[in-house]
Amino acid sequence: MTTAPARRELLEGSAAIAEAMIAAGCRFFAGYPMTPFTEVLEEMAARLPDVGGVCMNAESELEAVGMAWGAAATGTRAATGSTGQGLSLMQESLAEISFARVPLVVLNMARAQGDYYQATRGGGHGDYRHLVLAPMDVAEAVELTQLAFHLAWTWRNPVLLFGDYYLAHTTQSVAVEAADFGPPPDIGWALDGTTGGSGTARLVSPLGTTKRRDDVGYDLADHYRACADATAEMLEGVAPMVDADNVSDAEVVVIAFGTPGRYIRAAVRALRDDGVKVGWIRPISLVPFPVAEVAAAAASARAVAVYENNQGQMIDDVRLAVLGQCPVHFIGGLSLDHSGFGIAPDLDVTTLRARIEAVVEQTAGAS
C-alpha cells in the first residue's frame, strides 16, 4: 500500500481529512460539491491521483454514494460524503449498504448540528446503525478519519464522520501519520480489482422476491436477522469514546459534541477559574453514545446541561443516559450565520457561559 508520508504542516481541516483518508488507504472517493463538503472533495481530487487513486465528481449525491458503494464492494477502500441535504438523498443507499455488509466511510460536513438524528438514527429503513465519530478539531479529525476506515472494514459497516463548516475551514498544524491498527481485518469476500476475483466473494445484496432467490440460498428474513445480529455485536464490540474534565465534583455538567465542544470547554474553564463547580463531557463517538460516562456524571451532579446547535436532538441520548437522575437543561438552539452554514456571530463563549451560569443558579435554588 502506498502510504502518505507523515508531515507536520499547517493544514485546513478539509485538507487534513483528505490526507488522513489517503493515509488510511482510501483510494476511491466520490462526491458532489456542496459547501462545506466541497472543500474535502477538491482536496481528494487534487491528491488521490498522486497515490494512484481515483476521485469522481458525481452529478448528484445519489450517484456519488452508488459509485463509492460499487468501489468498496470490489475491495477498494472507498469513501463518500456530503453535507446534511446530500446525506438525506443517500439514506436509502446507506441503509442498504449496511444490509449488504459493505464497509464504507461517509463524511457529513454538516451545516450546524441539525443532522444528529440523521447520523445516529439513520433515515433508512430497518434495524441498522452506523458508527458515528465527531471530531472537535483538525488533529482529532486526522485520528478519527483513520479510525473510521479501521472500524468500517473491521465491522463491514458504514462509519460516519460528523464534521462541520468550522472543521473544514480551521487551519491547524498537524502531522498526518498512518495509524497502525494491526493487520487489516480479513473481510473474506473482496475482489482484487483488475486481477479478477480470487477471494470468496459472495452475493452481498439480497435479490428481492424472485424465482432465483431460492437457488442462491437466500432467505430474506434470515438475512435481516443476521444483519440485526451483526449490528448488535458491533454496538457491543466498539467502546464509546469520550472527552471530559472537571466532572467528578461538578454541580452542573455540560454536554456538547463536535466543534461547539471547544466553546463549551472554554466557557466551563472560565467558570471554574471563577470557582463555579461545573464540568463538561464531550461525546467523541455519537454511536455508540458514552452512556456510562454521562450516567456517572449525572449521578453526582445537580443538573446536566446540553448544548447543541439545533433544536434539541442529542438531548434524547443524554436523557436516555441520565434517566431522571437529575434535571436535563437545554442551553442550545439553532444558531445560524447569514449563510446558514454555521454558528451565528452573537453566540460566543461569553453567551454560553451566561447560559451555563443560569442553569447553575437555577439548580442551586432548586436544591
Add this chain to the structure above:
Amino acid sequence: MTTAPARRELLEGSAAIAEAMIAAGCRFFAGYPMTPFTEVLEEMAARLPDVGGVCMNAESELEAVGMAWGAAATGTRAATGSTGQGLSLMQESLAEISFARVPLVVLNMARAQGDYYQATRGGGHGDYRHLVLAPMDVAEAVELTQLAFHLAWTWRNPVLLFGDYYLAHTTQSVAVEAADFGPPPDIGWALDGTTGGSGTARLVSPLGTTKRRDDVGYDLADHYRACADATAEMLEGVAPMVDADNVSDAEVVVIAFGTPGRYIRAAVRALRDDGVKVGWIRPISLVPFPVAEVAAAAASARAVAVYENNQGQMIDDVRLAVLGQCPVHFIGGLSLDHSGFGIAPDLDVTTLRARIEAVVEQTAGAS
C-alpha cells in the same frame, strides 16, 4: 368538493385507506409499486378517476414524492407513500417539503416495524419533524387517514401514516364517511390550478446562495429559524393520541403500537382474566408521543414492557417518558416471516403472553 358517499362494506385495509383519502379530498396520488404499498396505489389508480382525480404510477419513489410535492404546492390535496425502503429514498424530499412548509400525506405501508426511527426522527437534515399516526386496524386507519390530511393542511407539514402488511390486507366492515373537521384551514398561498394564481402564493422554497436571494428578500438563517418555530408550535399544538386499558392498577404496563398492539391487547386481556395485574398502552400518535400517559403509568407500575417488531426503537421514546421511574423491559425483536414482510408465524398471542408473564415474575421477585 366531490366527496365519496359513506358506505359500510367489507373492505381490505388498502381499499379503505384509499376511500378515506378520497373522502378527505385527496385528488392526487403518486407512487411506485412496492408491496404492501402497491395495494393502496392500485386502489387509488382505480378510484381517483371516478372523482376527477389523478393517479400517477411513478418509476421511482424519488419521482413519486416529487410529483406529490408539486401537486400539493398547487393547492391540490395530495399524497404519496411506499414501504420503508422507498421512504428512505424520499428522505431528502420529505425534509425539504417540511422546510418549504408544503402539506402532504405520506403512507408507510411498512414491512415489520423497523422504520420507527425513520418515521419519528426522520432521515432528513435539520430540525424538522413529521406528525406520525399509527392505526391498529382498518376502522382506525379510515379515521386517521382523514385526520392526517386535516393535520397536514392545518400545520402545512407532512403527516405520516404508519401502516403495515397486515393493515393493507385485513378485511373489515367499515363505513367511510367524510369526517368533519370544521372549515378548512386557510393556508394562504395555494394556487387554484387551471384558473391561475389568485391567492397570495409565495416562494415556498429558498434558493441557495444565489445573487438573487437578496432581491427575493430571503435569509436562509431566518428561514430555518422560522421553520424550527413552526415545528415547535406544531408539536405543542397537537394533542398526543393514545389507547390504553387496565393501566391504573397494573403492576406491569405493556406498550406497543400499530397492528401488534392488537396482539398485545389480547395477551394482556387474557392475563387479566387470569388475575394478573397487567395493563397496556398503545400510542396512536407516535409524533407527538404520549409522554404524559406513559409517564403516569410508569409512576404507579413496577415495570414497563415494550413490544416492537424490530430490535428496539420506540423503546427510546418509552424510556424518555419513564425517565427511570421503573425498569423498562424489551419483549420485542425482529420477527419476520419468510417473505420479510411481517410477523413470523411462531409469534402469537401465547408467545407474547409468556413474555409478559416473564416480566411480571421478574418484577415481582425484584420488589
Add this chain to the structure above:
Amino acid sequence: MTTAPARRELLEGSAAIAEAMIAAGCRFFAGYPMTPFTEVLEEMAARLPDVGGVCMNAESELEAVGMAWGAAATGTRAATGSTGQGLSLMQESLAEISFARVPLVVLNMARAQGDYYQATRGGGHGDYRHLVLAPMDVAEAVELTQLAFHLAWTWRNPVLLFGDYYLAHTTQSVAVEAADFGPPPDIGWALDGTTGGSGTARLVSPLGTTKRRDDVGYDLADHYRACADATAEMLEGVAPMVDADNVSDAEVVVIAFGTPGRYIRAAVRALRDDGVKVGWIRPISLVPFPVAEVAAAAASARAVAVYENNQGQMIDDVRLAVLGQCPVHFIGGLSLDHSGFGIAPDLDVTTLRARIEAVVEQTAGAS
C-alpha cells in the same frame, strides 16, 4: 388569469423568458441551479410570487421534473428546465410524461449545442417526441416561450425550449405581451386545484403489470399505441418554423440554429455584400425540422454547409432533408470558452465567413 402587463424594457434573456412564461400563464416553476439555467430560476423565484405562483428550488433535477410533472398533472401551467446535464437526469421522467400525456414546458439553457440529439431524439425509451423550439435572440425567445405553452397544452406533450448561455445573458429591449392563441384548448382532464376535481380526470399513467390493471381497463400495448398515434398526429399537425434569406439563388446555403444563427447570418450577409452567392436557413423548430425548406434550398444549391457548436448532430437532420441532392459540408465543431459554457473567443464572424468561403471555393471547383 393574472397576466403580466406588457412592458418594453431592457431585459436580460433569462428575465425575458421568465416574463414570457408568466404571460403564458405559467404559475409553477421548479428547478435546480445550474448555470446558465440558474438565471431563469432566480427570475422565476423573484417574479412568480407577485402573480400568485409558486417557485420551488429543488435539490436535484430529478426532484424538479417530478414537481413540475405533479403540478402540471393538476392542471396548473408548469415548467421546469436545466442545462444539458440536468436534462439527462430527467430523461426517464420526460419520456414518461409524454406517455402520461401531461403538458409541460422544459427549458434547456444549454452549454454549447451538444444536446441537439438529446433534444430531438430524446434519451428516453420508446416512441415519443418533444416539440423543440430554438430561439435566436431575446425577442424571439419571448414569442417561442409563449408558443411552447400553447403547443404543450394543445398537444398534451412536453415542449422543449432550447436556449443557451448567450440567450440567458444578452440584454435586449423587448415588450413582453401575452400572446393570443385563441381560447385555451380543452384538455379534458385537469384538476381544479384547491377546489377538488371537477373535470374528467383520468389515470394518466399506466400501472405496470399488476392485478388491478385489468380493473382499471388498461392495456399497456393499447396505451403505447395510442401514444404513438398521438405523437404522429402532433408531428403532422405542427408546421415547421424557419427563418431564411438569400436562398433562392444561393450556390451555398448555410444552416445553423439558435444563437450561432446570428453569427452565420452576419457572415452570409457580409459575403453577399461582397457578391458571393450564399444564403442561410435557420430552423426555428428543431422538431418538427423544416425538411421541405432545406430540401428546396438544396435542390437549387451546389452545396449545403452546416454550422453547429458540437461535433455534428443537426447535420443528420440536414442530410435527411437534402437526401443526396448536393454535398453537405460540416463547418462547425465543438467550440468552448474556458468555462465550458459557450463559444470560444476565437470563433467570430470573420472565422465563420472564412469557413463558408472555403466551402464556396471547394464547390465552385467541383462543379
Add this chain to the structure above:
Amino acid sequence: MTTAPARRELLEGSAAIAEAMIAAGCRFFAGYPMTPFTEVLEEMAARLPDVGGVCMNAESELEAVGMAWGAAATGTRAATGSTGQGLSLMQESLAEISFARVPLVVLNMARAQGDYYQATRGGGHGDYRHLVLAPMDVAEAVELTQLAFHLAWTWRNPVLLFGDYYLAHTTQSVAVEAADFGPPPDIGWALDGTTGGSGTARLVSPLGTTKRRDDVGYDLADHYRACADATAEMLEGVAPMVDADNVSDAEVVVIAFGTPGRYIRAAVRALRDDGVKVGWIRPISLVPFPVAEVAAAAASARAVAVYENNQGQMIDDVRLAVLGQCPVHFIGGLSLDHSGFGIAPDLDVTTLRARIEAVVEQTAGAS
C-alpha cells in the same frame, strides 16, 4: 483470471449472456429488477459468487449505474443494465461515464425496439457516443457480449448490448468459451482493488467550476475537446459489423436488426424460394452503423425497406446511408403483445412477407 470453462449446453439467452460476461472477466454486476432484464440479473446473482465476483441488487437503476461506475473505476470489469425505462434513468450517468472515460458494459434487454434512438444517439448531454451491438440470437449474444467488454476496455468507453425479451427467453445450445482478443489493453489508470493504487490513476472526472480546478490542472473545455477527439477516433477505429444475404441482385433490400432480423431473414428466404428478387441486411453494430454496406445495396436496388418494431427510428440511419439513391419504405411499426414486452402475436413471417411483397410490387410499378 478465473475463467469459466466452456460448456455446450442448453441455455436461455439470459443465462448465456451471464456466462459470456463471466467468461469476459466481468466480476461486478449491479442492477434493479425489471423484466426482461431481471432474468440476467438473477443469473449473475447466482453465478458471480462462484467465480469470486460480486452481484448487487440495487434499489433503482440510478443506484445500479453508480455502483457499476464505481466498480469499473477501480479497474474491475463491471457491467450493469436494465430495460429501456431504466436506461432512461441512467442517461446522465452514461454520458458522464463517457466523459470520465471509464469502460463499462451496459445491457438493454429492451421491450420492443423503441429504444433505438436512446441507444444510438444517447439521451445524455454533449458529444459522446456508445458503441452498440445488437445480437440476433443466443449464440451471437455470447460472442457480442464478450466483444463488448473487449471494446469497452480498449476504447475506455461504455458499450451497449441491445437485446430484447425474446433474446432473454430463447433457449439454445451454446458453448460459452472465453474469446481471445489478445493481451488486454493497458488502460493505464486502474486501481488494484484491495492492494491499493499502484497504477497511474488520474482524476477521471472533472470538477466543476471550483477554485481547485486550476490546481488540478483541469480545463473543462480541453477536457470536452479531448473526449470529442477520443469519440471520433473510436468511431473510426471500430469496423461496422453486418450480416446480409442475397443483396447483390436484389430489387428490394430489407433491413432489420436484432431478433426481428430473424423473422425478416425467414420472410426474405421464402420470397427468394418463390423467385422474388429480395435481399436483407442486418446491422449487427448499430453504432457504428454499416453505412457502406447499406449504401452499396441501395445503389443497385430499386428500393430499401426497413422493419423495426417501433414507429421508425433506425430508418434515419438507413436514409442517411441511402442518401436518396432509391426510395426507403417503412414496413415496421410498434407491435406489442398484451404485456407490452414484445411482438404482437399477429406479426408473423407471413405478415412480414406480405409487407415486403407490397414494396416489391410498388417498386416494380414505379420503375
